Amino acid sequence: MDVFLPRSLEEALAMKAERPEAVPLAGGTDLMVELNFGRLRPPAIIDLTRAAELATHRQEDGHVFLGAGVTYAAIVNELPGFKPLVQASRSVGSPQIRHRGTVGGNLGTASPAGDALPVLAAYDAEVVLRSQARGERSMPWHAFLMGPKKTAIAPDELIVGARWARIRGPGSFSKIGTRNAMVIAVAGLCLVIDEDHRRVNVALGSVGPTIIRATPAEEQISSAMASSGAWQDPSTAVSEQVIDEFAELVASAARPLDDVRGTAAYRRHGCRVLARRSLAWALSERRLPTWL
Ligand SMILES: Cc1cc2nc3c(=O)[nH]c(=O)nc-3n(C[C@H](O)[C@H](O)[C@H](O)COP(=O)(O)OP(=O)(O)OC[C@H]3O[C@@H](n4cnc5c(N)ncnc54)[C@H](O)[C@@H]3O)c2cc1C
Structure with missing residues (x-):
């Protein structure tokens, strides 16, 4: 198995373009379970943890952008104003899982039991995807989540994050x-x-x-x-x-x-x-x- 260690999102996208069969790894809290149980043996893995752009979040023009690589622990510490998202993040796994696990990984796994996903759905979030060849596109959460563990991501794309219009209310x-x-x-x-x-x-x-x-x-x-x-x-x-x-x-x-x-x-x-x-x-x- 080849393991790629890109130092930026651009490098990661170039690797995904060249090796679309390579499986991205963020926190690894879903992927490593699949590997450890022998349910998955991908020919290559792209470790996204060094792509700092993915671990950012920002608020602009009444919108919120949450990078795919933001962990649940970071959400709890850095986004206290987003109570439902914080409550969902707090409920994920254990402290160890929350320090590794990311919302991008929750989206990538697309389990109906992914705790961040009902929050993104209630916020009417869009999932932001990027490929080297076609650049960025975004789609509503319900178009991205096609079924149990099935998403609309293309083989050469990565999830960059989720974006939603800020909602005022409890x-x-x-x-x-x-x-x-x-x-x-x-x-x-x-x-x-x-x-x-x-x-x-x-x-x-x-x-x-x-x-x-x-x-x-x-x-x-x-x-x-x-x-x-x-x-x-x-x-x-x-x-x-x-x-x-x-x-x-x-x-x-x-x-x-x-x-x-x-x-x-x-x-x-x-x-x-x-x-x-x-x-x-x-x-x-x-x-x-x-x-x-
Ligand atoms: C002990 C334990 C307890 C858990 N408890 C919970 C829980 O309470 N609630 C819950 O929702 N989940 C739970 N999980 C599952 C897991 O922690 C979450 O789904 C988490 O969000 C996965 O994120 P990750 O960064 O670890 O993803 P990874 O394991 O790295 O990746 C998951 C999937 O997403 C893909 N992926 C990741 N990032 C990207 C990207 N940027 N672009 C494209 N594809 C990408 C990977 O290729 C893989 O298919 C638990 C897991 C364990 C092991």
Whole structure:
């Protein structure tokens, strides 16, 4: 096996152009597991850890760019204003995994249980890709994530990062598992309130072949808040009936399967519980905003 050690993104792209079959390695927390278990034996690996451009993040023109090589530990330390992303990052693996693992790797693996992915979906993020031959392109998260462990990346491309328009409003990421740490989610949910567009975005992980946006639930709660006047006045109560309907619609958006981690029925129930909880948190945060 050839192992390439590019010192920059440009060098990495040149190597990927020359050897499209080479597999990129970021933190290695997914890839090395595949190698160690003998499930993958690529002819070549391109280690991206020296490509400093990938480990950067920036905010410009109301947009956020998160480089593919930014680790979960860096997100927790450097991006405290992005609460749902921080909560998802904190929930990944152990400190060791969080110091190596990256959002680019989460995107590259494209597991429906990738914890960063519901957050990117709720933010309506685009995935930024680059190749030496065609330069940069970006595509919406749902076009990139084509199915379980299947993405739209071309053989000569690398994931450069994710970009989204900054959303003003409260939000959270939460997940259900058999314990609090070192657990793959049985169900995960990110809810974000977009005060400027008067929308509630809800994305689900681990309950379908890929990440799912609960669109009917988003529309129901966004319009219920419009008719009750809750968008103008955060102290306006949202009725229990509306919250129940919302939780039910979120649960019915899930497309879960029975597997070793949980039954489909339990996962759907998990979505219902997470939906109620995260909506309640967000509504109470709207009354005492900490996100301004
Ligand atoms: C013990 C343990 C616990 C874990 N717990 C969790 C958890 O709680 N939640 C969770 O979501 N995940 C968890 N994971 C999985 C893993 O840590 C994450 O998916 C992580 O985000 C992978 O990032 P990485 O940088 O290590 O990726 P790598 O393993 O380096 O790469 C993963 C895939 O992405 C590709 N890739 C990486 N970077 C790029 C790029 N820039 N361009 C193109 N392709 C790229 C690689 O080729 C590979 O196919 C766990 C893993 C372990 C071993």
